[in-house]
Amino acid sequence: MLKKFGFGFAAIVLLWLMAPTVSANEPHYTITTDATYAPFTFQDKNSQYVGIEQDMMKAIAKREGFTYTMKPMSFNSAAQLVSNGQADGIIAGMSITPERRQVYDFSTPYYKTGVAWIVKKDSKIKSLEDLKGQTVALKTGTAASEYGLSLQAKYGFKVKYFNDTDTMYNDVAVGNSAATFEDMPVIQYAIKNGMKLKVMNPNQPGNAGSYGFAVEKHKNKALLTAFNRGFAAIKKDGTYDKIVAKYLGASQATFSGTKADNETVFGILKSNQQALVSGLWQTIELTVIAIVLASIWGILLGVMGVSQMAWVRGLSTTIIYIFRGLPLMVLAFFIYIGLPGLTGVKIPAFTAGIVTLILNEGAYTGAFVRGGFEAVDRGQMEAARSLGLPYGKAMRRVIMPQGLRIMVPSFINQFIITLKDTSILSAIGLLELTQTGSLIVARNSQGFRVWAIIAIVYLILITLLTWLSRWVENKMTMQ
Amino acid sequence: MSDAQTKVKVHVENVNKSYGDNHVLRDISLDVSENEVVVMIGPSGSGKSTFLRMLNQLETPDNGTIVVDGFDISDKATDINKVRENIGMVFQNFNLFNNYTVLENIMLAPVELGKLDKAAAEKKARELLATVGLSDKADVSVNSLSGGQKQRIAIARALAMSPDVMLFDEPTSALDPEMVGDVLNVMKNLADSGMTMIIVTHEMGFAKQVADRVVFFESGKIQESGTPEAVFNTPKNARLQEFLSKVMHA
Numbered sequence: 001m002l003k004k005f006g007f008g009f010a011a012i013v014l015l016w017l018m019a020p021t022v023s024a025n026e027p028h029y030t031i032t033t034d035a036t037y038a039p040f041t042f043q044d045k046n047s048q049y050v051g052i053e054q055d056m057m058k059a060i061a062k063r064e065g066f067t068y069t070m071k072p073m074s075f076n077s078a079a080q081l082v083s084n085g086q087a088d089g090i091i092a093g094m095s096i097t098p099e100r101r102q103v104y105d106f107s108t109p110y111y112k113t114g115v116a117w118i119v120k121k122d123s124k125i126k127s128l129e130d131l132k133g134q135t136v137a138l139k140t141g142t143a144a145s146e147y148g149l150s151l152q153a154k155y156g157f158k159v160k161y162f163n164d165t166d167t168m169y170n171d172v173a174v175g176n177s178a179a180t181f182e183d184m185p186v187i188q189y190a191i192k193n194g195m196k197l198k199v200m201n202p203n204q205p206g207n208a209g210s211y212g213f214a215v216e217k218h219k220n221k222a223l224l225t226a227f228n229r230g231f232a233a234i235k236k237d238g239t240y241d242k243i244v245a246k247y248l249g250a251s252q253a254t255f256s257g258t259k260a261d262n263e264t265v266f267g268i269l270k271s272n273q274q275a276l277v278s279g280l281w282q283t284i285e286l287t288v289i290a291i292v293l294a295s296i297w298g299i300l301l302g303v304m305g306v307s308q309m310a311w312v313r314g315l316s317t318t319i320i321y322i323f324r325g326l327p328l329m330v331l332a333f334f335i336y337i338g339l340p341g342l343t344g345v346k347i348p349a350f351t352a353g354i355v356t357l358i359l360n361e362g363a364y365t366g367a368f369v370r371g372g373f374e375a376v377d378r379g380q381m382e383a384a385r386s387l388g389l390p391y392g393k394a395m396r397r398v399i400m401p402q403g404l405r406i407m408v409p410s411f412i413n414q415f416i417i418t419l420k421d422t423s424i425l426s427a428i429g430l431l432e433l434t435q436t437g438s439l440i441v442a443r444n445s446q447g448f449r450v451w452a453i454i455a456i457v458y459l460i461l462i463t464l465l466t467w468l469s470r471w472v473e474n475k476m477t478m479q
Numbered sequence: 480m481s482d483a484q485t486k487v488k489v490h491v492e493n494v495n496k497s498y499g500d501n502h503v504l505r506d507i508s509l510d511v512s513e514n515e516v517v518v519m520i521g522p523s524g525s526g527k528s529t530f531l532r533m534l535n536q537l538e539t540p541d542n543g544t545i546v547v548d549g550f551d552i553s554d555k556a557t558d559i560n561k562v563r564e565n566i567g568m569v570f571q572n573f574n575l576f577n578n579y580t581v582l583e584n585i586m587l588a589p590v591e592l593g594k595l596d597k598a599a600a601e602k603k604a605r606e607l608l609a610t611v612g613l614s615d616k617a618d619v620s621v622n623s624l625s626g627g628q629k630q631r632i633a634i635a636r637a638l639a640m641s642p643d644v645m646l647f648d649e650p651t652s653a654l655d656p657e658m659v660g661d662v663l664n665v666m667k668n669l670a671d672s673g674m675t676m677i678i679v680t681h682e683m684g685f686a687k688q689v690a691d692r693v694v695f696f697e698s699g700k701i702q703e704s705g706t707p708e709a710v711f712n713t714p715k716n717a718r719l720q721e722f723l724s725k726v727m728h729a
Contacts, residue, residue, distance in 0.1 A: 388564035
């Protein structure tokens with residue numbers, strides 16, 4: 001009965017997860033971006049994605065008559081999703097380089113840029129030579145980091161990698177890293193908006209180049225043509241200049257909210273209420289669905305693990321071994337970015353996240369479920385079998401109820417781990433609580449206050465989950 | 480025994496069993512007739528429990544033939560679950576189902592296997608509880624019972640399936656001495672009612688009193704068997720003599 005219900009439920013949830021978003025007659029594209037990249041793309045105080053690139057994209061799409069879904073994530077993931085055909089285009093401050101031209105087709109350049117090298121505001125470092133033996137923060141997969149790396153041998157510094165711009169800035173601002181490399185307009189905007197850093201080469205940017213919109217090589221020609229035509233038009237009629245002026249000329253408060261909004265915990269909570277609630281909801285949604293489905297999958301693996309048939313036991317052991325051995329983030333990247341590259345079937349990030357959690361948490365669950373069944377005294381099975389009960393009936397009526405009772409504390413523990421593990425899915429761009437925190441910090445640079453808020457929200461969630469589990473446990477043992 | 484034709488209930492022929500190098504049963508052959516009570520005695524590790532557990536296939540023999548109730552259980556094609564429905568077993572450690580009450584323990588198998596409907600199974604369970612003298616314990620959790628009570632419930636649970644043969648694997652070995660009598664009484668009544676019983680025990684007094692035949696196991700072999708008088712009063716086998724001298728004067 002439980003099994004039937006479980007499979008039915010799983011099927012419904014999976015169907016719902018797979019259901020494609022219905023599109024209109026206009027061409028519809030999926031475009032990836034990096035939302036920690038002000039002034040080009042970032043989240044404003046109303047949780048909207050704004051910036052030079054976002055306004056440009058909007059203007060071009062309107063003019064060219066197409067619609068799109070904008071997917072914010074780390075630059076690295078954003079670029080990979082386009083290169084393997086999961087997304088149609090990327091607009092994320094992507095410098096046009098010869099290496100990237102092997103993989104992508106670029107639009108006409110939309111912004112001239114170059115690489116700055118940056119230190120803490122009151123740093124004693126005067127020249128690149130001073131970086132010898134120091135740590136330099138770089139963002140994975142960016143042209144600025146390539147430039148930084150090209151100087152590594154000459155100046156003898158160590159390198160530390162980050163996935164988003166803001167964490168990287170803060171690492172330098174608090175003194176963990178001595179310097180960083182970043183695109184000139186991006187760092188200048190950040191400094192203007194209060195980031196306590198200084199640019200060491202404002203007049204000699206390294207590797208001067210340009211940003212371009214990119215699609216997978218030889219694919220999506222229509223989109224690229226539309227972008228180029230639209231971009232030429234908005235450049236000609238002055239829309240482009242207005243957009244650039246709007247972001248570079250504006251004060252911080254325009255997009256990030258007032259000082260009061262950003263420099264008190266209450267202000268941050270109030271001005272980011274919407275974003276925090278939706279991030280919290282996404283985390284809860286991921287957790288609840290993953291807990292239910294991973295438990296069903298885990299119990300199935302556990303039952304298989306005590307099967308009478310050796311090959312079924314072997315299958316269970318192998319599945320548990322593989323998915324317990326893979327780091328959650330590797331599994332998430334493999335499912336979200338790796339698999340579609342092979343099969344050509346797109347997987348929505350939410351589905352990929354849920355599948356990741358089911359496989360990983362399910363493997364841990366399977367291991368303790370099997371252990372719980374094995375912990376039931378052998379004599380119980382012998383007594384049941386001696387009465388003539390077949391193996392399956394003996395398992396269901398005698399072994400499983402006792403085993404499940406033994407496992408209750410392990411289940412509660414696994415639920416809490418699942419809740420915490422949802423944060424790792426921020427890596428594939430899921431806008432759950434952790435990713436929400438990253439975006440807010442990217443805008444207001446209030447690392448301490450924002451992460452304290454996020455941490456407390458997690459603790460509250462975990463406390464509630466623990467209470468709920470204990471309550472269920474008491475109900476069960478009272479029966 | 481009545482003058483009805485003697486019917487063989489359990490037929491064992493040339494059974495061997497080894498665990499690695501340890502040859503625990505060597506060419507065992509034994510027939511048990513309907514209504515007969517056979518008690519198996521012998522030192523620990525002599526193979527008597529292993530032998531008993533083969534009769535309902537909790538252990539499988541390496542070779543040889545075992546026929547119970549007319550079913551050849553050494554044949555893989557035999558549905559062992561069907562055969563087990565007619566063979567009750569009582570364990571040293573009771574093995575009552577911890578997740579059920581006393582009544583539910585007794586009702587589980589008949590209801591699950593479709594032998595009785597719920598009402599009939601409950602009626603029968605209450606009758607059996609009365610037989611073993613534990614009517615007042617019907618609705619308690621099995622963990623609240625003493626060892627002697629647990630073992631009497633275990634006997635009732637086995638009897639709920641109306642078996643033709645009952646196997647007892649050292650049913651009193653895990654009991655406090657003052658509990659042993661109650662359990663043996665239940666077993667004696669069962670023997671008197673004509674149940675075919677095969678019992679592994681160290682209770683020599685009980686064996687003398689109840690057994691139709693006593694079988695002495697040693698080193699994986701049946702060394703001697705016969706009536707209780709013959710085995711206990713005039714043992715011929717040297718090892719049996721030695722065993723008896725130890726247990727009778729302990």
